[in-house]
Amino acid sequence: MDLTLIKQxxxxxxxxxxxxxxxxxxxxxxxxxxxxxxxxxxLPNLDTLAxxxxxxxxxxxxxxxxxxxxxxxxxxxxxxxxTYQIGxxxxxxxxxxxxxxxxxxASRGNFCTLDEEGRITDRRAGRIATETCERLCxxxxxxRIEGVEVVVRPVKEHRFVVxxxxxxxxxxxxxxxxxxxGERPLAVKGVGPGAERTAELVNQFVDxxxxxxxxxxxxxxxxxxGFAVPPKLPALPELLRLRAAAITCYPMYRGLAKLVGxxxxxxxxxxxxxxxxxxxxxxxxxxxxxHFKGTDRAGEDGDFDAKVAALEELDRRIPDFLALHPDxxxxxxxxxxxxxxxxHSWHPVPLLLSSRWSRATGAGRFTERECAQGPLATMRAxxxxxxxxxxxxxxxxxxx
Amino acid sequence: MDLTLIKQxxxxxxxxxxxxxxxxxxxxxxxxxxxxxxxxxxLPNLDTLAxxxxxxxxxxxxxxxxxxxxxxxxxxxxxxxxTYQIGxxxxxxxxxxxxxxxxxxASRGNFCTLDEEGRITDRRAGRIATETCERLCxxxxxxRIEGVEVVVRPVKEHRFVVxxxxxxxxxxxxxxxxxxxGERPLAVKGVGPGAERTAELVNQFVDxxxxxxxxxxxxxxxxxxGFAVPPKLPALPELLRLRAAAITCYPMYRGLAKLVGxxxxxxxxxxxxxxxxxxxxxxxxxxxxxHFKGTDRAGEDGDFDAKVAALEELDRRIPDFLALHPDxxxxxxxxxxxxxxxxHSWHPVPLLLSSRWSRATGAGRFTERECAQGPLATMRAxxxxxxxxxxxxxxxxxxx
Numbered sequence: 001m002d003l004t005l006i007k008q009x010x011x012x013x014x015x016x017x018x019x020x021x022x023x024x025x026x027x028x029x030x031x032x033x034x035x036x037x038x039x040x041x042x043l044p045n046l047d048t049l050a051x052x053x054x055x056x057x058x059x060x061x062x063x064x065x066x067x068x069x070x071x072x073x074x075x076x077x078x079x080x081x082x083t084y085q086i087g088x089x090x091x092x093x094x095x096x097x098x099x100x101x102x103x104x105x106a107s108r109g110n111f112c113t114l115d116e117e118g119r120i121t122d123r124r125a126g127r128i129a130t131e132t133c134e135r136l137c138x139x140x141x142x143x144r145i146e147g148v149e150v151v152v153r154p155v156k157e158h159r160f161v162v163x164x165x166x167x168x169x170x171x172x173x174x175x176x177x178x179x180x181x182g183e184r185p186l187a188v189k190g191v192g193p194g195a196e197r198t199a200e201l202v203n204q205f206v207d208x209x210x211x212x213x214x215x216x217x218x219x220x221x222x223x224x225x226g227f228a229v230p231p232k233l234p235a236l237p238e239l240l241r242l243r244a245a246a247i248t249c250y251p252m253y254r255g256l257a258k259l260v261g262x263x264x265x266x267x268x269x270x271x272x273x274x275x276x277x278x279x280x281x282x283x284x285x286x287x288x289x290x291h292f293k294g295t296d297r298a299g300e301d302g303d304f305d306a307k308v309a310a311l312e313e314l315d316r317r318i319p320d321f322l323a324l325h326p327d328x329x330x331x332x333x334x335x336x337x338x339x340x341x342x343x344h345s346w347h348p349v350p351l352l353l354s355s356r357w358s359r360a361t362g363a364g365r366f367t368e369r370e371c372a373q374g375p376l377a378t379m380r381a382x383x384x385x386x387x388x389x390x391x392x393x394x395x396x397x398x399x400x
Numbered sequence: 401m402d403l404t405l406i407k408q409x410x411x412x413x414x415x416x417x418x419x420x421x422x423x424x425x426x427x428x429x430x431x432x433x434x435x436x437x438x439x440x441x442x443l444p445n446l447d448t449l450a451x452x453x454x455x456x457x458x459x460x461x462x463x464x465x466x467x468x469x470x471x472x473x474x475x476x477x478x479x480x481x482x483t484y485q486i487g488x489x490x491x492x493x494x495x496x497x498x499x500x501x502x503x504x505x506a507s508r509g510n511f512c513t514l515d516e517e518g519r520i521t522d523r524r525a526g527r528i529a530t531e532t533c534e535r536l537c538x539x540x541x542x543x544r545i546e547g548v549e550v551v552v553r554p555v556k557e558h559r560f561v562v563x564x565x566x567x568x569x570x571x572x573x574x575x576x577x578x579x580x581x582g583e584r585p586l587a588v589k590g591v592g593p594g595a596e597r598t599a600e601l602v603n604q605f606v607d608x609x610x611x612x613x614x615x616x617x618x619x620x621x622x623x624x625x626g627f628a629v630p631p632k633l634p635a636l637p638e639l640l641r642l643r644a645a646a647i648t649c650y651p652m653y654r655g656l657a658k659l660v661g662x663x664x665x666x667x668x669x670x671x672x673x674x675x676x677x678x679x680x681x682x683x684x685x686x687x688x689x690x691h692f693k694g695t696d697r698a699g700e701d702g703d704f705d706a707k708v709a710a711l712e713e714l715d716r717r718i719p720d721f722l723a724l725h726p727d728x729x730x731x732x733x734x735x736x737x738x739x740x741x742x743x744h745s746w747h748p749v750p751l752l753l754s755s756r757w758s759r760a761t762g763a764g765r766f767t768e769r770e771c772a773q774g775p776l777a778t779m780r781a782x783x784x785x786x787x788x789x790x791x792x793x794x795x796x797x798x799x800x
Contacts, residue, residue, distance in 0.1 A: 065798050067798055085799065088800035091800055346795065
């Protein structure tokens with residue numbers, strides 16, 4: 001679905017759309033009993049809602065493709081994840097309210113630990129405290145390189161962002177992070193036309209950082225990866241002619257939402273806090289993206305039971321969402337994270353769309369298997385926003 | 401799905417993928433009892449496997465499009481059959497280990513029978529013995545045309561290949577084969593810019609062939625069709641970062657596999673022989689394409705019972721495939737060939753994908769009807785390879 005088309009179809013309305021994204025929602029059975037996390041969990045509220053909703057599975061990118069959080073969210077927001085690719089550096093920058101300008105080259109940074117021979121012993125420097133990260137970033141931020149402005153900002157623990165700002169910079173740069181311990185950090189190399197000068201500037205910065213951090217323990221060096229310039233994304237609020245807000249606990253998801261032009265509401269501590277923020281801002285916006293991290297975290301840890309618990313936590317809060325009476329309420333994920341795979345997977349994600357106008361056929365339960373039986377079968381994620389807009393009666397007729 | 405993307409995602413692994421293609425697999429009910437070939441056949445092994453597999457139907461090209469063997473296979477191998485079109489002549493040339501060079505124009509040839517008035521009485525010259533075909537091809541191969549090198553090689557029975565090799569040749573040529581008896585062979589015509597010279601050279605060859613064959617019975621003339629230059633296909637083993645082998649009994653399928661860069665293992669006599677070849681080469685490759693012809697042959701003959709028998713023959717060998725414990729085992733077809741239609745059809749083809757990670761929901765039986773109920777519903781065939789790669793844990797995440 002082309003976004004230009006969507007823009008042409010959107011009409012103003014007072015209806016409300018709430019898109020609840022349970023990160024890593026979909027799962028897989030444990031061998032033992034053949035039931036997935038969703039099938040094991042007790043989810044009375046989601047099951048009841050599914051019974052009167054339009055249900056299905058969504059493929060975030062395409063069959064077999066394992067979505068990163070960036071492509072997964074872009075697809076959910078209605079943007080083709082092949083057309084619009086977001087580098088890791090840009091994601092991290094957005095996630096800390098570091099507004100990028102066109103042409104900026106952003107990179108994700110890790111503080112790491114080198115041994116006396118200059119080899120990496122810990123790519124995350126023992127996950128140093130965020131306060132230490134902040135102090136070190138202030139020092140690195142003072143580095144001056146001729147020909148380029150350098151901005152260094154902390155994220156969390158060992159993670160930070162560097163932005164290189166200047167004329168004619170390129171993001172066609174290979175990482176300095178070898179992604180392995182026992183190796184030395186790599187010199188950054190240009191891998192595209194005209195990238196040599198940028199590589200040289202970045203390497204000057206890295207050399208100075210090494211000097212600044214020399215006496216630090218354990219964070220005595222930096223690793224850079226995911227050099228990227230911001231993509232040119234048409235703004236979602238303009239395309240859909242609505243006011244859109246993002247409610248999140250973590251920087252990356254906030255960053256993704258800002259990238260498509262949503263307002264990022266203040267960071268939340270947890271799901272309760274997110275619900276309070278939703279409630280407090282309910283009149284000011286038309287479209288709410290609410291991100292729930294617990295499901296993905298447990299899946300990434302390979303902790304099946306913790307993922308079940310996270311799902312049950314989410315389920316307990318469903319009545320609070322429904323109490324706001326959104327015209328369209330969607331529960332889905334940005335990708336699957338089966339505990340048995342300990343990471344993102346390619347499996348389609350359960351979807352539930354509740355609306356007065358959904359032509360619901362209902363699913364017996366909100367599970368992978370039951371949703372697969374729904375009328376949507378396996379839908380492409382980019383088609384969700386058009387469906388939500390239609391159910392919110394925010395689309396006019398296409399053609400005469 | 402862009403192949404360049406797939407390349408970027410593929411990672412090395414020791415997992416094994418076996419793609420078993422039952423040619424013309426899908427069928428249609430006989431009016432009498434309302435059951436298709438798959439529904440009538442007794443397929444205990446396939447049914448059991450389907451119950452614990454991911455099942456669905458695949459559309460080779462698109463709804464309503466009847467795939468030739470070329471597009472059907474290309475789609476199965478992950479190549480868009482609209483982007484990559486393979487002429488019949490190229491297929492036939494590949495199938496006999498006749499390696500084409502860029503710019504070669506290959507044509508399929510038939511020996512045929514003309515009556516005294518020069519009209520075709522048999523387009524296949526009574527399906528002459530392959531030995532006769534070989535002898536006649538040796539004669540035709542001695543024809544010399546100024547300005548072009550001509551290579552003539554036998555295929556089987558009445559079929560052969562002619563390759564025209566030289567500078568600036570065009571494959572925009574209309575067939576000399578009128579595809580009807582009672583007609584005269586047509587002069588080859590250029591149908592695109594700059595094709596007139598090539599048409600003239602080809603017609604010179606055809607005229608000389610007529611002279612050479614004048615006294616032969618029943619093969620006293622040739623018909624040419626499917627003039628084509630080889631397409632530029634990126635190699636599957638490089639795109640997927642794996643070693644791929646084709647196990648086939650027939651030239652065309654071998655040719656198709658070679659065209660996408662698979663190693664063609666020695667020709668097999670039958671399915672038993674194919675299984676022996678698979679077993680003997682199992683350690684040397686990661687991806688195996690195994691072609692089974694029986695289903696299509698029976699379908700083309702309009703022999704419903706023979707197709708049922710071919711399916712049952714295939715079913716008996718399924719345990720031998722499973723005994724190798726492939727990480728991903730796929731059973732599907734390159735198109736449907738319903739016996740009641742006596743030819744290829746547009747109907748989606750049943751698909752079964754067995755893997756530890758498939759999120760199988762299972763089908764009651766391996767039939768068109770039951771597969772249609774599976775979570776894949778009707779999938780595009782080009783999406784099968786990404787799904788197989790993911791299930792073999794041979795894909796990394798797309799995007800951060």
